[in-house]
Amino acid sequence: MYEFLAGPMFILSLCVFFVGLLVRAIWYVRGLHWQMDRVAYGMYPGPGIKGAARSIGYWLLPFGTYGWRAQPFMTVAFFLLHLGAVLIPLFLLGHTLVLKAATGIALPAMPARIADFLSWAAVIGIAMLALRRIALPEVRILTSAYDYFILLVTAAPFITGLVARYHAGDYAFWLSLHMFFGEVLLILAPFTKLSHIILFFMSRAQIGMDYGIKRGGINGKGMAW
Amino acid sequence: MPEGTFCNRTPIQSEKALKRLLEDTGGKTYYQEMKALEVDRDLLWGTIQKTLKSRLRTWLGICAHCGMCADSCFLYRISKRDPRQVPAYKIQSTLGEIVRRKGNVDNAFMHMAMETAWAKCTCCNRCGLYCPHGIDMGVMFGYLRGLLYQQGFVPWELKIGAGMHRVYRAQMDVTDKDFVETFEWMVEEYEEDYPGLTVPVDKQEADILYTVNAREVKHYPEDLAEAAILFHLAGEDWTVPSSGWEQTSLAMFAGDWEACKLQVQSVYGAMERLKPKRMVGTECGHAHRATVVEGPYWAGRPDGRPPVRSIHYVEWLAEALRTGKLRIDPEKRIRVPVTIQDSCNYIRNHGLKEITREIISHIVAPGYFREMSPNREHNYCCGGGGGFNGIGLYRPQRNQALITKRDQLLATGAEMVIAPCHNCWDAIRDLVEEFHVPIKWSFLKPLLIKMVQVPEHLRPENS
């Protein structure tokens, strides 16, 4: 089982993940239409790039925008989840080893203490996001089974990974289960709203260019996100 | 009955059709007929497939359903936080649902969508600033309005408004002749006070081409005179076009993109005919948005700019004060607590936030200016934007929507609010009446007239 999940299946999910997200990014750009979107994307590269960079940058900063500051609970939940969601898959020692064995690509690994911390943080972040969905009427009305499914798909590798890590229960079983869920996540990403892993940058770049080029970026200091 | 005689999918094309629809007072028959109006589903789905590009598709698809946009929407806040007023819900349950059902929706659905698009969103674009993915529901509602208009599900006044643009190239039944005559007549009224005051019509290659809001011609002709006086005192070389003078676009509120194009083409036509150095528009927010910000795209101009550099009245005014073309009598500066309404259409959507503060620094004595909270690009809509002010059917909802601005104004403690936008000005006037708020409201021009210094050589002889 381990050989299969760490070998062909791992390679396959990586391919689906990267090719899938790349295709979504390309489609996105190809589907932009200066006249329909009413943004002269190509005409003002300077203000366009500046607008896009500001629009992405401020939103990647904890409490960096009016939006984040208005919703501290959400902000904490979001960054707890996302720090782990981005850094753990890439730089966890176990992950770098599997990656090296399967593809020969060597990524630096983070110290175990930091990995543990980020993993727990992510689980807590997910729990907070789930809590929000249940508690707040304005989020509940937007929520369907699909949203819980996505939260679950995201939580599964973290939880199983942690169980394996602490050798709670049958290590081989939990490790295999963990690798399975990790790969499910990678495979589903391009086809679900998890595609935001790349489309977040596309969408934010677009609105940033919109403000930078058309809606006044050229007129002043630019949008105070 | 698939289509009614008043309520149908055909835009108003002639003066006759326009008059007939106007005679249906309040749209009584119109809305009656709408109840039986069939949805042309093939047309709806066909249009979506052609026009729903990756930006909107992605917005609908990646929305995290996180609800961070909820609090950003003033209509949500004043509806006792009714979850059905959450921006993401409003757009997902209308446009999102139409797309999911591939256009397979019925009459009742379209009624719901119409109310959502025009009574639950003013297209103020504030929510877009608060969404982590940068999803701008205001933009999406603009798109939805286009789909609804095409199907004939549009409030009566806006069908008429769009028709006005198609027939008169103005938002009201004001002809080119009416415009020129009214302007000339108003200027004559003030000739004695301001010797040499004229309104140059169709002057070639002037420094400034001035365009207006048809309402000024019909209901507030004083505004035309004030504009003329200020240009005159500033020593500007200016002109107005005998046609292509209307800067507003009710067609934009209606979602009638073809009429939008016709309207801005008439203004751009004037620019190309008269070749001015630049265009200055009156104190109107949506007019600026329509002609300067969005218009170039409707007209198919790949550079996204009008044929000549075009600026809002506040930009011209700030420049005139900065360069000393206009000088203020310091004694006559405003000396009561005063605030300013930041119009979504040129502050949030055209970045002119500091320009208006610059004007304030000239015309308000130090210590009297009060900022609203929030302000600048984070300001709330006045409550009457996106056509909301003018729709009789949704009057109760509109009045309710004014609460936000009322409370913002009261919190400043100001005795006067400057509103350099026709829509905002209207909404504030209505909220003062509706809620008996003790506050004065004004455009910039009348304030300026009262405090500007008249240069020696422009004064009447007997003074």
Ligand code: HEM
């Ligand atoms: C992208 C989704 C994934 C996430 C979020 C994730 C998360 C985690 C976490 C939280 C741990 C425990 C970390 C600690 O505290 O030390 C872990 C361990 C591990 N993961 Fe993943 N993982 C993912 C995908 C994968 C995949 C696809 C594989 C291999 C095919 C894999 C292999 C491992 C291994 C070998 C360990 C080490 C277990 C141990 O400590 O003995 N993971 N992972």
Ligand code: HEM
């Ligand atoms: C740099 C990459 C990423 C960025 C910029 C990003 C950004 C965002 C944003 C802006 C949201 C919406 C706000 C929210 O609901 O929290 C979101 C939601 C979410 N993201 Fe990411 N994300 C990234 C990567 C990931 C990854 C790798 C995962 C999974 C392993 C992930 C899982 C999620 C989940 C589950 C949600 C929905 C949370 C909810 O239900 O409210 N994200 N992300």
Ligand code: SF4
């Ligand atoms: S803030 Fe954005 S992502 Fe979140 S629910 Fe609103 S539109 Fe969707």
Ligand code: SF4
């Ligand atoms: S555009 Fe304005 S009115 Fe419309 S949903 Fe967004 S915040 Fe509310």
Ligand code: SF4
């Ligand atoms: S009327 Fe004024 S405040 Fe309201 S949406 Fe329009 S510009 Fe904004």
